[in-house]
Amino acid sequence: MARITFQYAVRRLHLYLGMFSLPWVLMYGITAIAFSHRDWFKGEMDPWTIEGEWECSVEVPAEGDVSRSTGAEILKIAGLDTTAFGVYRPNKDTVNINLSSFWTARGLVYKVDEQKLTLRNRSKLTGHILTGMHVRAGFHNGGSLNNLWGIIVDVVCAGFTLWIVTGILIWWRIKRMRSWGLLALGGGFISFAAFIILL
Amino acid sequence: MPDYIVLDFGASNPRQCVMDSSTPNAPSEEHRRSTRPSRVVLSKWIRRIHLFAGLFLAPWVLMYSLSSIGMIHREAFTGHSKRVPPEFVVERVEPYNKPFAEDATADQAATQILEDLDLAGGFKARGSPDSKLVITRDRAIGSHRVTYENAQVTVEKQKFGLNFFLEMLHRRSGYQEPYLTNDLWAIAVDVVIIAIIAWAFTGIWMWWEMVRTRFLGGLAFIAGTLLFILFLALI
Numbered sequence: 001m002a003r004i005t006f007q008y009a010v011r012r013l014h015l016y017l018g019m020f021s022l023p024w025v026l027m028y029g030i031t032a033i034a035f036s037h038r039d040w041f042k043g044e045m046d047p048w049t050i051e052g053e054w055e056c057s058v059e060v061p062a063e064g065d066v067s068r069s070t071g072a073e074i075l076k077i078a079g080l081d082t083t084a085f086g087v088y089r090p091n092k093d094t095v096n097i098n099l100s101s102f103w104t105a106r107g108l109v110y111k112v113d114e115q116k117l118t119l120r121n122r123s124k125l126t127g128h129i130l131t132g133m134h135v136r137a138g139f140h141n142g143g144s145l146n147n148l149w150g151i152i153v154d155v156v157c158a159g160f161t162l163w164i165v166t167g168i169l170i171w172w173r174i175k176r177m178r179s180w181g182l183l184a185l186g187g188g189f190i191s192f193a194a195f196i197i198l199l
Numbered sequence: 200m201p202d203y204i205v206l207d208f209g210a211s212n213p214r215q216c217v218m219d220s221s222t223p224n225a226p227s228e229e230h231r232r233s234t235r236p237s238r239v240v241l242s243k244w245i246r247r248i249h250l251f252a253g254l255f256l257a258p259w260v261l262m263y264s265l266s267s268i269g270m271i272h273r274e275a276f277t278g279h280s281k282r283v284p285p286e287f288v289v290e291r292v293e294p295y296n297k298p299f300a301e302d303a304t305a306d307q308a309a310t311q312i313l314e315d316l317d318l319a320g321g322f323k324a325r326g327s328p329d330s331k332l333v334i335t336r337d338r339a340i341g342s343h344r345v346t347y348e349n350a351q352v353t354v355e356k357q358k359f360g361l362n363f364f365l366e367m368l369h370r371r372s373g374y375q376e377p378y379l380t381n382d383l384w385a386i387a388v389d390v391v392i393i394a395i396i397a398w399a400f401t402g403i404w405m406w407w408e409m410v411r412t413r414f415l416g417g418l419a420f421i422a423g424t425l426l427f428i429l430f431l432a433l434i
Binding site for chain 1: 368381403419
């Protein structure tokens with residue numbers, strides 16, 4: 001059995017964290033293309049399909065955010081029993097409840113002034129699937145699976161930082177690579193700083 | 200069967216890279232395969248790409264990871280659940296009498312004003328040069344807001360906020376702006392994207408070469424992949 005030294009632990013952390021997080025790393029790499037090249041993913045959205053309509057008189061505050069408990073109340077009117085949802089208020093007369101999914105856009109629209117509730121869905125464009133996956137944090141949507149996704153996203157974010165730190169520690173042990181590595185590291189930091197100043 | 204391959208990128212003879220504490224007198228087929236010069240050279244290059252891309256792009260990776268944490272837990276860091284830009288502070292107010300080209304658009308007028316104020320770069324302009332023009336010169340280290348009205352410009356500078364600074368860099372792409380620096384930044388972002396994907400594949404290659412870690416590494420890889428597929432199906 002290998003002796004556990006600091007270097008050994010650093011190498012194993014670098015490796016195993018990478019192996020576990022690999023799908024997320026690839027996902028973030030690939031989905032970032034949709035942000036960097038928005039033009040490549042333009043398209044016509046399908047029209048919304050209405051799944052149901054209800055009268056609704058749930059009271060919401062005159063302005064500002066709508067609470068999750070109010071969102072849950074609205075969901076009940078539509079016969080939906082889920083804790084995984086997000087409540088957004090695009091304007092004072094509308095409350096949107098998003099039932100997040102990677103593949104389809106589905107949600108409730110509550111028109112407060114008309115006291116009307118609509119459940120609708122439509123397919124997402126490829127660009128929206130990619131950007132949706134990239135920006136999905138998890139914690140805001142509620143539900144245990146969403147929270148677990150949020151935790152893994154945190155681990156991956158911390159992982160990116162750790163890969164740099166552990167990568168530098170691993171590189172420093174390779175004496176022959178120090179000068180070229182310093183050049184790369186220094187070049188990276190100098191170019192980054194130049195961008196910050198000049199952009 | 201080789202135990203591991205030492206990260207000795209500078210070895211004059213690539214064969215020296217392959218270490219084996221228990222190489223039998225008659226090398227196994229796998230050992231022979233792994234020590235073929237072509238494979239050793241390929242392995243060396245894969246390791247170099249993995250290492251040097253990581254070192255050069257370290258600032259970008261740190262920026263993306265730290266800003267992601269800042270965005271996901273914005274409320275904990277800023278006290279606001281939504282993005283609240285830091286306030287602008289008036290820097291100077293001065294007359295501006297230089298005429299604009301006939302039928303100048305808001306963007307053309309804004310470009311002229313920013314160049315005259317030594318603030319050239321990516322911007323957004325609202326309004327009209329005939330009445331009131333508000334130009335936001337987006338910068339990570341503090342944006343400027345220039346308001347042109349009644350032959351006068353008011354230059355305001357945004358206060359620095361670390362969370363906002365990181366978030367602004369994270370969201371910045373670049374190709375949309377007509378400035379070389381913005382295009383170069385966008386190219387750098389694309390390089391980071393390619394590197395992230397390349398790190399995944401070069402990492403798999405390097406893991407597979409370390410025989411001792413194949414089992415646990417494979418377990419971590421399968422667990423992560425299954426969990427990811429489960430999420431795709433269920434949430």
